Amino acid sequence: MRKKKKFYIPTSIVYVNQKPHIGFALEIIQADVLARYHRLLGEEVLFLTGTDENGMKNVQAAKEAGKTPEDFTEEISKRVRDLTKILNLSNDDFIRTTDKKRHWPTVKRVWLKLKENGDIYKKKYRGFYCVGCEAFIKEKDLIGGKCPIHEKAPEIIEEENYFFRLSKYQKQLKKIIEAKMIKIIPETRKSELLSFINRGLEDTSCSRSREKLEWGIPIPDDKTQSVY
Structure with a gap:
């Protein structure tokens, strides 16, 4: 069968x-x-x-x-x-995402696996943070000092966070997309994505200090940080 x-x-x-x-x-x-x-x-x-x-x-x-x-x-x-x-x-x-029986254990397992593989590291960071986007924004992307999406001035945040090594996978992601190992619809989005990758992928913040964000999943081996 x-x-x-x-x-x-x-x-x-x-x-x-x-x-x-x-x-x-x-x-x-x-x-x-x-x-x-x-x-x-x-x-x-x-x-x-x-x-x-x-x-x-x-x-x-x-x-x-x-x-x-x-x-x-x-x-x-x-x-x-x-x-x-x-x-x-x-x-x-x-x-x-508040499900402590199903969601939290999975997130923690993935976190520890990524860290074991060397894909996560901790560093001090200072940047413009938009609460609406829940992401750091580059200064060059601001319009009149404001987030182009929410039209609000971002907060300037300086703290020690964990980062995911997205840059490590730049060549691999490009190869997978160009080889059509994954299908992207419509085709114009494929070109857009490749153009974005070719500009260079930067490592991305994946945690916040629990002093500032306690309402989140605590990192299993660092209780001072929340997965974000």
Whole structure:
């Protein structure tokens, strides 16, 4: 008996700093159509969605609502789960980044494996940080001293964080894409991605100090930092 072909469909996970909007409904309905189609083909489908509940934006939104991060994220996550039922979606699973039984152990295992491989290192860093983007922004990308997306001045942050050696995989990523080992649709996005890689990939920050962000997954071998 032939083994069933497997098909995995993950959606972006909803950020819970506000109520779910129509953009999420559009994406998850499209994913649902795809999942149902591949099930009709007799494939073994795993359709996964969920909520992203860690991060500074959620802490700030909870504070503005006069609630604890736990209560606030639970409330919004429930709205999203209710939405999947209202829309009659066929998702096989729903994951929350605050799930200490399923999500946290996996993140910690991956972290330790990356560190074992030399893909993660710690260094002091000073840069412009946009809370809305939840990312550091280069000064040259600011417009009038503000984030071009959120139109707000970023914070200047100086702290010791962990970084992922993305630069280490630049040649490998380029080779995989050019060899069409992964399919990128539409083709214009492939050219755009290759152009981005050719400009040079920089190592990316993957943690924050728990003094500034306690609402997150603690790094297993460094309790002063949160995975970010």
